[in-house]
Structure formats: C-alpha cells, structure tokens
Amino acid sequence: MSRFLIFRLQPEATCPQVASGFRIYVASGCSRKCVTLAVALLVLTTVAHAQTPAPAPAPAAPGPIARMPDGKPDLEGMFMADGGGANYGFERRPTVNMTPGGRGVIVDPPDGLMPMLPWTRAEVASRQKPERGYDDPTAHCFVAGIPRSMYVPSPMQIMQPPGYIVILHERMSWRVIPLDGRPHLPAHMRLWQGDSVGRWDGDTLVVETTNMNGKTWLNEAGELVTHAQTVVERFTPVHANRIDYQATITDPLAYSRPFTIAFALNRQPDELLEVACHEDNQDLEHLKDVKDAAAAAGTSKP
C-alpha cells in the first residue's frame, strides 16, 4: 500500500479548504478527525459566518499592485499558494491511487526534473517507503522549513512593517525577514527556518535564506535538502491579488546544479486561524506503527 494513503489522512491533504471557502480544520489541527468533523464544523462556521460581516468579495477585475508611501509594493495581506502539488513532489506526475499528482513546479532546469546526485536519488527512493513516512518532520508537526513553509496547503499572512517583511504561517510558524542589509548569522548557528534577509530589486522582494539545519524535507515525496542548502526567493506582485513566487535552491551536496520552483500566491478574502498540529497529532502514532512493523519484519533497518 502506498504510504500516501497514510499521508492523505494528514491535515494538509484532507482539510485545507472546502468548496464554500471555509477552512474546516480550524482549531482542531491535523488529524483524521478532520474528515469526520468536516460536516459539523462546516455547519458551525457557516453559522458563525452568518452572524459576522461577510469578508469583502474579491473584485472582479483585480486592481493594480498596492504601494507603500515609499513607493515599494505593499505585499500585506493573507495569501495561499497555488502550489501545484509541490508538497507531494516537485516534478510533473499523474495521480496514482492515493498519491496526489502535480503539475510540476520546476521552471529551471527546463526539463522540469530535479538535478539529483546519485545518492540523492537513492535516498529519496528510500524515503518513499511506507515505513519512512514517520521520518517526515511535518508528520511530527515540526516547522516545515524553507521553502516548504510556502507551499504546505495552509495560508499565510504577510506583514510589511517598516524595515521588515514578516510572514505568519497558519500552520504555526513565522519568518522574520529584515530588510536593513544586516549580515547572516555566523555559519555555526543553524535553524529550522534558516536565517532570512531581504532586499528590493525593483518591484521584486528578494529573500536569501542560509543557516539551514538540514532537518527538513522538501515534501511528502521525501525530496531532500541538506544543511548546505541556500534558498533565494523572489516575490513579484503581478496585481492586487497575486504575487508570483520563485525559489532557487542551491545545495551542492545533493544536486548537480541549482534549480528553481515557481507558483503563484493568491490573496484570500479571509482571516488567519490557528492550526494546532502537534496538540492534536494522531497520525504520528500510526506512522510509528508502520515503521515498527517494517523493522520487526526485517524489511527496514531499525
């Protein structure tokens, strides 16, 4: 059985959005309960919605990009990635059984394939075994790292106070990106979300992230990065409701060349809620059972 059947039970796969636009996992976090709670919560949120002012509808024709008093683009607001299935694999692929397909998000190299070194390819294949599902840090509800935080199917709030870009991820993590030209942390200081600094290149926000700890995965397909990873992201507003997003990943320990992913961030007429992932994590125990069973059967190294 594909391990993706297991992962389909995770919140990102089952609970991000329903047709009406109400998110249904709200304070319940990530668990199989999302599936059974969906109807009840939909009713609740609908009731709540009926008693509160409706969010402003998205304008039919999006306006020009908003600007700050200093003329820089104003990126503030709630956004959600149109991630193209990046959280389940970067390359183009069909849906197979319960494994979500994807349109492919790699724009460089032009063939859309990840330029993996041989050991990288072997390790990614290993991570796709069901018993390795436990090893995905997001199965433990740890923070997703960079760039994965941007395309887990969960919205984000961008703030632009003076001198900073701040991104609040509903899946309970944040990025503070100073724009004051400060240097990165010293190389021995490593973080789950890395150390990000930003600058404006015309209307494009350019963010460079270093000091990664190598503990994060790129997605549920086990596509990997190491502690040598650096990421350069480009946020280019296209109109009032859309930011084009690109991330170039350089990791010479794992890849033969840098590669770039791209997708849109779309404005949401909504408010950020709270994902209590760890507090309600019932999937990890299940994944641990699969891992332990495989170890007991001798199909996996302990």
Add this chain to the structure above:
Amino acid sequence: MHRRVSTLAGVVILLALGLAPAPTAQSAPPGAIPRDAWGRPNLHGVWQASNEADVGLEDHMARAGMPAGRTVVEGGTIPYQPWARKKQQENFAARATADPLNKCYMPGVPRIMYMDFPFQIFQSRNQVAMTFEWSQIFRLIYTNGSKHADGIEFWMGDSRGRWDGDTLVVDVANHNDKTWFDQSGNFHSSELKLVERFTMLDADTMQYDVTVEDPKVFTAPWRMRMPLHRRKDVPRLLEYQCQAEVEEANGAFPRDPLTWFPGLQK
C-alpha cells in the same frame, strides 16, 4: 465548542462588579517613546518579561527548578471559587505530568507573554503581530475593528485590539480550556476572557496589565500587572522548537547523518 457570551456582555459584567477598566499607566512625556507613521506608540522590537510569573502568579516559595517569586496579581490572591482552588492545588501536585507545557502544547495567552523567552512585536496599519521564540508560535492581533470569530476555540485565543490613547487594548476571547496560567497549576475554563493593556512607560519599558474574567472558575474578575523590558541585546529571535528538542533528546526523531548539520567544524 460552544458559543461565547459577547465581549460587550463581558464589559457589562465587569462594570456590574464595580471593577473599572485598568487605569492607563502613567503617561510618559511626549517624545520619550517611539511612534509609528500614524502617531501611535511604536511597540516594535524584542521584549521579554523579567519575573517569576510563569512559575507562579501568586507568592510562591522555591521548589526544585522553580525559583521563588512574589505575586503579580493585584491584591495578591486569585479569587478562585472553592472547588477551583482545590483543583488548582491538585494541578500543582501533579504539575510534572499535568502541566500542558510539558507536552509542548501551546501555552495560551497570557502565559506566553511572561515565559522566559524573548518575543518580537511588529506593527502595521491594521495588525499587531507578536512572534515568539518559543516554538515559533505567534499572535496576530487585528486592530481594524473586526469581530471575534465566534464558534471557534483557539489555544492562543482570538485577539482583537484597539488603541485607547497611547495604550494598545486587546480583547482575547474564544480560548479553549486546556492551557494553564503558570507552572503552579493556575487554570481557567473556556469561558475565559482577557483584556490586555500594553502601555509604553519609556522607550525600553512597557507596562503589561491583564484583566482576567472567567465566571465558571473565579468569584470575580482579577488583574495581573508586570513590566516588559526591551531586549536590546537580542537583534533577532532564534528558535526553541519545543517538541523537536524533546524528540531529538529522547530519540523519537533521530539524527539523519545524510542531511543534518554536522556541528561545529574545527
């Protein structure tokens, strides 16, 4: 999940009980505090409490791993209903396993505000954000006049703010009943409502006052007060990923030598 009484009702209850809103802390002379583009006090920066409130909100003597401290509660004592004081004492006795923080669950508000970790405040036109070093949690406080998201409970509550002169006033509602106020087992129900008041006393000191109301647990609203201090020595927050650190320490999330940072290179 169930519906909460409205904030307005909470204010009415407060007034009925004769407890006026906390007086605005003594105003600083004009120009002594930084201001934002809209003339409001600018709370930007890295802040941290410097007290033992997270060990115990009331007067407490030292225990292993728990420094002694004086109360931050106005009047000294939390006005528990009798059954609730008994419950708090049971919580205290069982704290090693019962404190939700020992499971790395979100601490809730107000506890996150006085834990022994720095946090950073950002302020733009319609929101105030607080990012916490502890487990990368955050508070997003809307200051655009929007209403609480009724019908939903949050570990960190639902915060709606407004400026009352030079004081940021935040109504926090829609809490769950799973968080504690401190390591001493002080607790609340999901009826909890808070009114927080943030007032800059000078450029590097902020008064933090909280009015606590929970008719299921307390006999009357009560108030805690403490200063928060600017951490000038912290130019940026680092990370304390609580659950990840626990699982790495106990072997549940083992090192991957293929990808993890190998440590200091000599």
